[in-house]
Amino acid sequence: MTIAPAPLRMPAGHGLFRARRVAAELFNEAVVLVVSLIAASILIFGLLAVLPGDQAAVMGGMDATPEQIEALRTQLGLDRPLWERYLDWIGGVLTGDLGTSALDSRPVAAELGEKLQVTLPLGILALAMSVFIAVPVGVIAAVRRETTFGKSIAALSQLSAAIPTFVLGLVLVVLVALPTRLFPVQGFPADRWADPAEALRALILPATAIAIGQSAVLVRFVRSATIDVLMKEWVRTGLAQGWPLHAVLLRQGMRNAALPLLGVLGLEIAGILMGSVIVEQLFALPGVGGMILADVGNRDIVSIQSTLFVLTALVMICTMTLTALSRVLDPRIRRTS
Amino acid sequence: MRKTFASTALILGGLMLAGCATTPAAGTSAPEPAAPQIIDIRVGLEPTSLDVTTTSGAGLVQVMRGNVYEGLVGLGEDLEILPALASDWTVSEDGLTYTFTVREGVTFHDGTPMTIDDVVASLQASSAEGSMNPDAKRMGSVATVEATDDTTVVITLAQRDINLLESLTTSAGYIVPAASATDLASATNGTGPYTLDQWNRGATLSLEPFDEYWGEAPLNDGVVFHYIADETTAATALQNGEVDILAGVTAETAELLRGADEFQVIEGDSTSWMTLGFNHTFAPLTDQRVRQALRQAIDKEELIQVIGGQAIEVGTITVPTDAWHVDATDSAPYDPEAARKLLAEAGQENLNLTLTVSNTYDTIITEFIAAELAEVGVNVTIDTVEFATWLEDVYTNKDFELTMVLHVDPATITYYGNPGYYWSYDNAEAQKLVADARQASSADARDEKLREVADLVAKDSASDWLYSPQTVVVAGKGLAGFPVDRISNNFRVSGITVAE
Numbered sequence: 001m002t003i004a005p006a007p008l009r010m011p012a013g014h015g016l017f018r019a020r021r022v023a024a025e026l027f028n029e030a031v032v033l034v035v036s037l038i039a040a041s042i043l044i045f046g047l048l049a050v051l052p053g054d055q056a057a058v059m060g061g062m063d064a065t066p067e068q069i070e071a072l073r074t075q076l077g078l079d080r081p082l083w084e085r086y087l088d089w090i091g092g093v094l095t096g097d098l099g100t101s102a103l104d105s106r107p108v109a110a111e112l113g114e115k116l117q118v119t120l121p122l123g124i125l126a127l128a129m130s131v132f133i134a135v136p137v138g139v140i141a142a143v144r145r146e147t148t149f150g151k152s153i154a155a156l157s158q159l160s161a162a163i164p165t166f167v168l169g170l171v172l173v174v175l176v177a178l179p180t181r182l183f184p185v186q187g188f189p190a191d192r193w194a195d196p197a198e199a200l201r202a203l204i205l206p207a208t209a210i211a212i213g214q215s216a217v218l219v220r221f222v223r224s225a226t227i228d229v230l231m232k233e234w235v236r237t238g239l240a241q242g243w244p245l246h247a248v249l250l251r252q253g254m255r256n257a258a259l260p261l262l263g264v265l266g267l268e269i270a271g272i273l274m275g276s277v278i279v280e281q282l283f284a285l286p287g288v289g290g291m292i293l294a295d296v297g298n299r300d301i302v303s304i305q306s307t308l309f310v311l312t313a314l315v316m317i318c319t320m321t322l323t324a325l326s327r328v329l330d331p332r333i334r335r336t337s
Numbered sequence: 338m339r340k341t342f343a344s345t346a347l348i349l350g351g352l353m354l355a356g357c358a359t360t361p362a363a364g365t366s367a368p369e370p371a372a373p374q375i376i377d378i379r380v381g382l383e384p385t386s387l388d389v390t391t392t393s394g395a396g397l398v399q400v401m402r403g404n405v406y407e408g409l410v411g412l413g414e415d416l417e418i419l420p421a422l423a424s425d426w427t428v429s430e431d432g433l434t435y436t437f438t439v440r441e442g443v444t445f446h447d448g449t450p451m452t453i454d455d456v457v458a459s460l461q462a463s464s465a466e467g468s469m470n471p472d473a474k475r476m477g478s479v480a481t482v483e484a485t486d487d488t489t490v491v492i493t494l495a496q497r498d499i500n501l502l503e504s505l506t507t508s509a510g511y512i513v514p515a516a517s518a519t520d521l522a523s524a525t526n527g528t529g530p531y532t533l534d535q536w537n538r539g540a541t542l543s544l545e546p547f548d549e550y551w552g553e554a555p556l557n558d559g560v561v562f563h564y565i566a567d568e569t570t571a572a573t574a575l576q577n578g579e580v581d582i583l584a585g586v587t588a589e590t591a592e593l594l595r596g597a598d599e600f601q602v603i604e605g606d607s608t609s610w611m612t613l614g615f616n617h618t619f620a621p622l623t624d625q626r627v628r629q630a631l632r633q634a635i636d637k638e639e640l641i642q643v644i645g646g647q648a649i650e651v652g653t654i655t656v657p658t659d660a661w662h663v664d665a666t667d668s669a670p671y672d673p674e675a676a677r678k679l680l681a682e683a684g685q686e687n688l689n690l691t692l693t694v695s696n697t698y699d700t701i702i703t704e705f706i707a708a709e710l711a712e713v714g715v716n717v718t719i720d721t722v723e724f725a726t727w728l729e730d731v732y733t734n735k736d737f738e739l740t741m742v743l744h745v746d747p748a749t750i751t752y753y754g755n756p757g758y759y760w761s762y763d764n765a766e767a768q769k770l771v772a773d774a775r776q777a778s779s780a781d782a783r784d785e786k787l788r789e790v791a792d793l794v795a796k797d798s799a800s801d802w803l804y805s806p807q808t809v810v811v812a813g814k815g816l817a818g819f820p821v822d823r824i825s826n827n828f829r830v831s832g833i834t835v836a837e
Contacts, residue, residue: 052722052725052726052729053726053727053728053729054725054729054733055725057728057729057732057733058385058724058725059385059386059391059392059393060393060471060728061393061394061471061728062393062728062732062742063393063471063472064393064471065473065474066733067467068473071467071469072469103385103392104385104386104388104522104523105386105522105523106522111538114538170569173573174573177573177577178573178577181577181578184574184577184579185574185577186563186571186573186574186579187541187563188540190537190540190543282567284563284564284565284566284570284574285539285540286537286540286541287539290540291539294383296723297723297724297725298385298725299725
């Protein structure tokens with residue numbers, strides 16, 4: 001009886017095996033994404049369908065006669081059954097047609113594209129600023145957590161997280177924009193990024209207003225992630241070998257601390273989007289937030305549906321990419337199902 | 338809470354400005370108009386679409402009327418009828434035939450010359466049965482519109498209509514090309530002194546002078562309307578020099594900027610009424626005594642103070658600048674005791690009412706009303722809804738008890754003659770008076786009838802008219818030539834200039 005040598009098992013997370021695992025992860029994520037998007041589309045459509053107020057009534061305003069409003073309803077197709085309107089819309093979205101605003105007959109895609117030129121840079125700027133503020137501050141607060149300085153940073157971050165964004169915006173306008181006259185207090189160039197410096201100037205204050213609040217939240221995550229790392233035995237080992245603390249933190253600590261932060265960043269993106277609605281209103285920026293507010297007021301249902309759907313998809317894709325990324329980066333996180 | 342923050346910021350801003358103002362030009366000589374410049378104006382409401390032939394709304398009227406689109410006649414700031422695309426007109430003795438001499442050499446913004454066919458087609462479209470024009474109801478008396486030669490248009494009426502000329506200054510009278518490739522929803526094609534430069538949706542709308550305009554060229558190089566929703570942002574934008582004029586501000590902002598040397602704060606007339614509407618099909622409100630009681634329970638003088646003082650008492654659906662104005666402020670004087678007595682007489686000592694209101698108005702107004710009515714034993718529940726919901730529930734479906742809305746149409750008085758209007762106010766006498774007024778043979782005769790309407794609805798307490806808000810315009814010292822009266826529906830910008 002011969003005993004066959006046990007097959008050599010590759011440890012998980014290496015070579016071909018790892019590549020397949022990544023592919024499987026991505027496939028799983030994609031399935032979840034598609035199912036979530038379908039659910040989101042039904043939810044969005046359903047909520048807007050039960051929203052009181054009618055687009056025909058808004059278009060007619062206080063001047064229209066009941067006959068005019070009835071004619072508008074027919075013209076807008078509001079008298080068709082719900083399921084027909086849903087299929088019509090989702091079919092269009094799947095083929096890349098986001099529909100046409102019934103109010104000014106402009107394609108929603110073009111409108112959204114124009115608005116994203118304001119909101120995306122605003123969001124990216126705010127995200128970058130909050131990370132640049134939060135990471136060093138959080139790490140220092142963790143390393144010096146026993147000192148008064150570290151404790152006051154922790155307290156201060158708690159406090160600034162509680163200040164509403166529009167208050168921060170007003171404070172920036174009064175303390176920075178008016179005295180220095182360096183930044184406009186409202187608006188965005190009508191021809192968008194034709195003059196990048198001018199466009200950027202218009203975004204600095206609004207982005208700062210969002211970033212301060214967001215970074216305050218982020219600081220606490222960075223701080224606790226870093227404290228977590230500092231408690232690890234390998235840090236003690238590194239220190240015992242004579243490495244200076246900053247070297248241990250930079251070479252090994254950061255990669256370990258970064259993993260939970262990736263997940264938090266995914267949530268931050270949704271937070272920044274919400275913050276932009278308020279900030280766009282305050283600084284009169286023609287962005288997606290203002291567009292949704294106006295569309296809801298005007299009951300421009302097609303436009304709201306498509307915009308919300310695109311935003312939902314964007315946030316979901318970002319979050320899932322980040323989750324997938326941290327799974328790939330960290331073999332310790334496994335799918336549980 | 339938010340208000341407090343906003344005013345703190347404003348005050349801080351004002352202090353900052355006072356502190357750091359470099360006081361340009363020591364000599365305070367009268368500003369002289371310099372080279373034409375672009376004027377930046379903050380207005381409140383953004384249009385939802387640019388199509389004046391189908392879209393209603395004050396935001397659109399403000400931008401377009403007399404600036405981009407014109408009718409055969411135009412409306413001056415003091416409500417006088419001015420020649421526009423018609424150089425002259427005559428009205429027949431019986432008031433049924435209007436003959437207009439149409440101006441020659443008028444060009445549409447797309448470069449095509451305006452012909453008599455365009456004039457006829459535009460007016461036929463807006464007066465046709467089933468027209469989608471927001472002002473179509475003003476054209477009800479029009480029977481035919483015909484061209485008798487290349488420069489003459491004759492409008493024949495089925496019955497007299499003393500308001501026809503004024504109606505022709507609204508969107509029902511605008512002349513647009515009979516056939517054009519321009520999509521009017523997102524572009525413009527009128528005959529006015531300005532043409533659309535760019536509509537940066539959600540932020541600005543700019544107009545540039547139209548080179549081939551038939552009349553006097555604008556004194557400025559164009560205007561930019563800024564749609565800044567936040568009042569504080571608007572005030573700081575003025576202080577930061579980003580806008581030149583704030584067309585309509587709250588009492589708070591006006592008070593703050595009044596003190597600053599570099600701004601002029603001007604009060605203008607407005608034709609609007611903050612109206613407490615009663616549903617005349619809802620049981621206790623069908624009783625005149627109950628309506629009268631509700632009116633007498635609300636102290637209008639105090640209410641005006643509560644909102645900052647920028648309003649006048651009215652007492653009926655006219656304002657002092659109306660030719661048919663009547664002073665009816667004593668038709669329901671503030672008297673809670675009398676109100677309680679009236680309610681007792683009507684057997685309504687424990688009345689519960691719901692006040693449905695759009696969230697566009699300051700909640701302090703409705704809270705004040707509820708508190709005043711509570712004093713006389715009327716329990717008011719305030720139901721705040723979005724404007725779109727209000728339009729559907731209250732305005733279209735008439736499903737309400739009490740409602741409050743700002744009526745801005747100068748012709749609102751005539752709606753008391755329309756039982757189908759959302760109040761369901763059905764009064765044969767009012768209907769006859771309104772019809773007589775429309776068919777009056779002279780403006781004086783019309784005004785006489787409208788005065789009777791105003792008196793009648795006040796006596797009958799058809800609604801309560803809480804106050805008429807005044808418009809306040811704030812502009813830089815160097816600005817001149819800007820309208821201040823009734824600017825929410827007639828805002829001609831071609832005369833505005835700015836000195837360096």
